[in-house]
Amino acid sequence: MDRKKKIYLAGPLFSHAELEYNRKLRDLLLNKGFLVFLPQEDAEDCTEEREKQNQEHIFRKCVEGLDNSDIVVAVLDGADVDSGTAWEIGYAYAKEKPVIGLRTDFRSLSDGVVNLMVEMAIVALARDENELLKTMERFR
Template identity: 50%
Template sequence: MISIYLAGPLFSAAEMKFNLELSEWLTEKGCNVFLPQAACLNKTTEEIFTLCKNGVESASAVVAILDGADADSGTCWECGYAFAKNIPVIIVRTDIRDSGDTRGFNAMLYYSASGIIEDRIHFKEKILDELLKLTS
């Protein structure tokens, strides 16, 4: 079973629903998912930092949702930290709006990614495919 840190914006009801549904789907497929919005409920900001940092460190891979006009700052930090720790990062964009320097992604995130997914319909299956590539 692969351990995943699911990074992404989590400040609106829609973002939280998206993250939860993706987390549940990946769990059904046999992944162990660290979901910050669930793990950090009712925690102080310092506790959130520690929990998320430890979550990234214990993950086999980070799956980062980079939708929106600009990638979420916390998600960017989690991606950079994972990259510095040699933890593979799969970046995902389901948003059709053009954003960033490279195919809708920030160049730093794009070129540090182990896998890149741009899909609004089959992104879940593509995430699983990328995760399976990392473990084979």
């Protein structure tokens, strides 16, 4: 039996809309047979926990999640990529883990889709959830 691939889902998690979108993506990926590490839940990264725990605890749980993942899916929406997401992309790149970007935002920079360093660190870029799921088939 094949081992299920584990995805680390990187993305902003500071608004209700971002939190809900992350959960939607997690559920889509789970339904496709992947395991998913969702930092906002699996690293207990939320306002209440930030008040109860120190930042180092959340950081360590996220690094552990990245280390134990096979693939990173990174939400790249916004005028600029979320700084935490950019760090997670760089860390995954350094660990030679494939990073798949998801950018549903139609805005782009004059010289690329996202920041050059982020764009060069990803192995594929999907423009919507359906394209992401099709891309993920290559990584089963």
